[in-house]
Amino acid sequence: MSNEDLPADELPAQSEFVELGSGETALVVDVEGFEGPLDLLLTLARQQKVDLVKISILALADQYLTFIEAARKLRLELAADYLVMAAWLAYLKSRLLLPEQPAPDGFSAEEMANALAQRLRRLESIRQVAEQLLTRPQLGREVFQRGQPEPIAEIKRPQWSATLYDLLTAYAMRRQTKARAYVRMSKRTVWSLAEAREAIERLIGRSFEWSTLDHYLLEYLVEPSQRTTVLASSFAATLELVREGRLEVHQHAAFAPLYIRARANAVEGAAAEAGNG
Amino acid sequence: MSNVAEMRVIVGDRERPERAEELRILEALLFAAEEPLDEKTLAARLPLGVDVRALLAQLQNEYASRGVNLVRVAGKWTLRTAADLAWLLTREATVPRKLSRAAVETLAIVAYHQPVTRAEIEDIRGVTTSKGTLDVLLETGWVRLRGRRKAPGRPVTYGTTEGFLSHFGLEALTDLPGLDELKGSGLIEGALPADFNVPVPSDDPALREDEEPLEPGDLDLGLVPPQDRTEEG
Amino acid sequence: MSNVAEMRVIVGDRERPERAEELRILEALLFAAEEPLDEKTLAARLPLGVDVRALLAQLQNEYASRGVNLVRVAGKWTLRTAADLAWLLTREATVPRKLSRAAVETLAIVAYHQPVTRAEIEDIRGVTTSKGTLDVLLETGWVRLRGRRKAPGRPVTYGTTEGFLSHFGLEALTDLPGLDELKGSGLIEGALPADFNVPVPSDDPALREDEEPLEPGDLDLGLVPPQDRTEEG
Numbered sequence: 001m002s003n004e005d006l007p008a009d010e011l012p013a014q015s016e017f018v019e020l021g022s023g024e025t026a027l028v029v030d031v032e033g034f035e036g037p038l039d040l041l042l043t044l045a046r047q048q049k050v051d052l053v054k055i056s057i058l059a060l061a062d063q064y065l066t067f068i069e070a071a072r073k074l075r076l077e078l079a080a081d082y083l084v085m086a087a088w089l090a091y092l093k094s095r096l097l098l099p100e101q102p103a104p105d106g107f108s109a110e111e112m113a114n115a116l117a118q119r120l121r122r123l124e125s126i127r128q129v130a131e132q133l134l135t136r137p138q139l140g141r142e143v144f145q146r147g148q149p150e151p152i153a154e155i156k157r158p159q160w161s162a163t164l165y166d167l168l169t170a171y172a173m174r175r176q177t178k179a180r181a182y183v184r185m186s187k188r189t190v191w192s193l194a195e196a197r198e199a200i201e202r203l204i205g206r207s208f209e210w211s212t213l214d215h216y217l218l219e220y221l222v223e224p225s226q227r228t229t230v231l232a233s234s235f236a237a238t239l240e241l242v243r244e245g246r247l248e249v250h251q252h253a254a255f256a257p258l259y260i261r262a263r264a265n266a267v268e269g270a271a272a273e274a275g276n277g
Numbered sequence: 278m279s280n281v282a283e284m285r286v287i288v289g290d291r292e293r294p295e296r297a298e299e300l301r302i303l304e305a306l307l308f309a310a311e312e313p314l315d316e317k318t319l320a321a322r323l324p325l326g327v328d329v330r331a332l333l334a335q336l337q338n339e340y341a342s343r344g345v346n347l348v349r350v351a352g353k354w355t356l357r358t359a360a361d362l363a364w365l366l367t368r369e370a371t372v373p374r375k376l377s378r379a380a381v382e383t384l385a386i387v388a389y390h391q392p393v394t395r396a397e398i399e400d401i402r403g404v405t406t407s408k409g410t411l412d413v414l415l416e417t418g419w420v421r422l423r424g425r426r427k428a429p430g431r432p433v434t435y436g437t438t439e440g441f442l443s444h445f446g447l448e449a450l451t452d453l454p455g456l457d458e459l460k461g462s463g464l465i466e467g468a469l470p471a472d473f474n475v476p477v478p479s480d481d482p483a484l485r486e487d488e489e490p491l492e493p494g495d496l497d498l499g500l501v502p503p504q505d506r507t508e509e510g
Numbered sequence: 511m512s513n514v515a516e517m518r519v520i521v522g523d524r525e526r527p528e529r530a531e532e533l534r535i536l537e538a539l540l541f542a543a544e545e546p547l548d549e550k551t552l553a554a555r556l557p558l559g560v561d562v563r564a565l566l567a568q569l570q571n572e573y574a575s576r577g578v579n580l581v582r583v584a585g586k587w588t589l590r591t592a593a594d595l596a597w598l599l600t601r602e603a604t605v606p607r608k609l610s611r612a613a614v615e616t617l618a619i620v621a622y623h624q625p626v627t628r629a630e631i632e633d634i635r636g637v638t639t640s641k642g643t644l645d646v647l648l649e650t651g652w653v654r655l656r657g658r659r660k661a662p663g664r665p666v667t668y669g670t671t672e673g674f675l676s677h678f679g680l681e682a683l684t685d686l687p688g689l690d691e692l693k694g695s696g697l698i699e700g701a702l703p704a705d706f707n708v709p710v711p712s713d714d715p716a717l718r719e720d721e722e723p724l725e726p727g728d729l730d731l732g733l734v735p736p737q738d739r740t741e742e743g
Contacts, residue, residue: 035612038636081637122634122697125688130618132687139677142596144309145588150358150542152368159371160417162381164445168454170378171385172464178403179473296575302598305577305591309599322598344538362538365555 037085040064042120052121057113058096061089092116191226193240196233200241204262210250212257213238299327303336313353376417379410384419388441388453389478392423392434392488411435419444424488434488437480450480532560536569546586546676584675585682593679609650612643617652621674621686624711625656625667625721644668652677657721667721670713683713 034040044063045055068086071078095109107115137143204211213234238260241247250259306322307314320329333354337347340356348357358366376384383406386398399406414420419441425431437450447453456475459465484490539547539555553562566587570580579592591599609617616639619631632639647653652674658664670683680686693710717723 035615036635036637041636118697119634119636121695123636125692125695125697126618126622126634127615129622129686129688129692130614133618133621133678134614136678136680136687137593137596139590139679142599143590143593143679144305144599145545145590146356146541146543147309147311148355149544150366151544152366152542154368154370156370156372158374158416160374160376160413160419162376162384162444164447166376166381167385167388167445168459168462168464170382171389172459174382174386174402175473175475176465176467176469178401179469301575301577301592302595303577305595305599308578308589309591342534344534344536345541356541358538358542359534362535365535365538366542 036079037064037082038119038123040067040082041085041116042123045120052117052124055117055120057116058093061093061096064089065093191229191233193233193237196230197237197240200234200237200247200260204247204260208261208264210259210261213260214257297332299323299332300336300339303329303332307336307347307354307356310355313350313355315353319354376413377410379406380413383410384414384437384441387414387420387435388437388450389476391436391478391480392426392485393436394426394428394432394434396432398435417444422491423482424484424490427487427489431489433491442480450478453478530565532556532565533569536562536565540569540580540587540589543588546583546588548586552587581679582681583679584672586672586676588676590679609646610643612639613646616643617647617674620647620653620668621670621683622689622692622711624669624713625659625718626669627659627661627665627667629665631668655724656715657717657723660720660722664722666724675713683711686711 034043041060041064044067045052045060047063048055048059050056065086068078068082071082092109092112096113098109139145235258238247238249238258242249246263248261248263251257302323303319306319316329316333319333320327323329323332333347340347344359344362345356346359348355382402383398386401387393390397390401395406395411411420415422417440419438420435421438423434423436426434442448442450454462455477456465456473459475535556536552539552549562549566552566553560556562556565566580573580573589577592577595578589581588581590612635615635616631619634620626623630623634628639628644644653648655650673652671653668654671656667656669659667674680675682689711712718
């Protein structure tokens with residue numbers, strides 16, 4: 001036999017050959033080349049050169065067993081599958097040779113043999129159709145699609161979404177924040193003590209002349225609405241600065257103008273401080 | 278006319294059996310090629326002595342009226358979709374996008390305070406509103422240009438559309454909650470100045486007394502999408 | 511010669527408006543596409559009320575004698591080079607990896623006996639199918655996991671894909687070569703239980719009565735590189 005009649009598109013590497021010396025058929029087999037016991041059986045069956053329907057299972061079983069015997073003598077490693085098949089064929093052979101008797105599993109030897117023949121036919125036919133399939137023009141081998149397809153460009157159109165809740169939350173939040181911001185603005189019309197103190201320190205500076213607090217305030221803070229708060233804060237800040245010994249304050253009588261001036265030593269001290277800073 | 282048609286039929290019929298095998302080869306080569314092919318490459322695949330240039334001219338002519346044309350680019354030949362069918366090769370896809378916070382806020386202000394100018398929106402929001410924000414809102418189809426305010430600079434006034442109502446599931450603009458409802462739902466809470474109010478919105482399409490109509494050309498402002506915006510997303 | 515050419519040019523010019531625009535669009539779509547298109551997709555790009563099937567038939571006829579043919583694979587339409595020009599084009603083709611004999615046989619069994627389990631494949635081949643063989647087939651994209659057989663062990667069922675039909679230029683699974691003979695000789699039933707008398711292979715994505723859906727994770731089986739899988743587990 002030869003491997004050429006195998007419907008394979010790829011022949012296995014011929015690694016090992018076994019020649020059976022019996023003579024009647026020069027059986028050259030490559031164990032590595034078989035795809036399992038069924039494949040081996042199919043190859044052997046083809047040697048009977050008859051339709052698989054009319055195959056002699058008995059002869060086939062003999063051939064298979066001969067092959068396995070030879071392979072074992074040569075200490076070829078055979079997969080368990082092959083040996084299982086051999087055992088089963090030996091059993092089948094014995095059944096076929098004996099007069100028919102009811103089998104333990106309910107199948108007659110004839111039925112078992114037919115089932116095997118059917119399996120072989122099925123394998124052979126699938127190989128035939130596989131071969132036919134492969135002879136079809138294949139994409140990328142015999143037929144080609146467009147080499148430079150022109151892909152469809154996607155123009156993305158945004159579909160905007162927002163919920164009524166988003167809308168109302170955003171609106172309420174913004175209006176509210178804005179409204180609160182105005183309230184804070186109106187508080188600025190009050191002059192804080194810190195602001196007053198900073199202003200007085202800045203205004204009097206190094207002036208050692210007596211001058212009225214009113215004079216300073218009217219000159220620099222003319223807005224009438226702020227006079228009260230400015231005067232109150234300034235007076236409080238002035239008293240604090242006096243307590244710290246940085247200002248001198250003088251008043252002739254109740255409700256008379258307040259005179260203030262910087263204290264000389266305090267200014268020196270402050271100047272020294274500023275120098276250090 | 279019928280003469281021409283007849284002639285075509287005859288010519289067409291005669292052409293088919295005469296059509297050179299070389300033309301089939303040429304067209305298969307050009308179809309399968311992954312890049313434009315030059316005449317030398319094509320000639321190498323054709324029977325010796327074939328006039329490649331003449332064949333290409335014939336093929337080009339055959340394809341001229343078809344959906345695919347044989348064109349020459351950089352001295353090489355390739356099949357290309359006919360230029361007038363380029364639109365076939367684009368597909369519009371809608372991409373869901375969420376409005377930015379600034380846009381949602383501006384939209385709400387337009388809804389409640391319409392007709393409203395950009396300066397008024399900015400005054401309410403307390404921040405500058407970018408041109409892009411209003412453009413996006415115009416693109417949504419929820420905001421429209423109403424007219425112009427009769428005031429120095431004649432600023433454009435904005436209002437909402439029917440599309441706005443339908444997107445937000447409002448039967449009418451007056452369905453927008455008022456101050457009491459906003460307070461009731463907890464969206465506005467805490468102390469507010471006495472003069473704080475939420476206007477009763479109206480999208481009456483009739484221009485108000487202080488509005489005048491838009492001029493032709495004003496409408497183009499936000500309705501024609503700039504080319505790049507479509508690609509952006 | 512110059513006369514004929516001239517005549518053709520004139521006819522060509524007159525022809526342009528006469529050839530249905532729909533045919534140009536159809537041809538452009540099919541030329542541009544990266545993969546076969548179904549009639550629905552084509553119809554969506556054509557004017558309403560156009561008989562797509564009739565147009566396709568006309569186009570198929572027009573292209574029948576050309577170097578590029580309009581063919582139907584997996585129920586979809588695509589342009590492909592004429593099969594008789596294979597000799598011309600194979601030279602530059604990157605030949606896809608050749609399948610082993612075991613893989614080819616397994617592929618055929620999956621195609622003709624689907625939905626089929628690994629045990630059934632092994633029964634037909636009479637040999638254990640290595641995991642690698644099925645992996646290779648899954649990798650080609652021609653074979654897919656369909657579901658699980660409602661049977662002890664819930665084995666996975668395999669079937670072919672559209673890519674399989676497309677690769678072998680089959681319009682449908684019923685076009686498989688030799689299918690009728692296989693059916694006639696009763697060799698197609700394979701190991702299907704007697705009460706499921708379905709004598710024809712089917713790649714219908716709908717699961718059969720004796721199949722149940724895959725679970726999430728099953729699909730990773732052949733698609734994730736093996737080393738990742740082992741790390742995971």
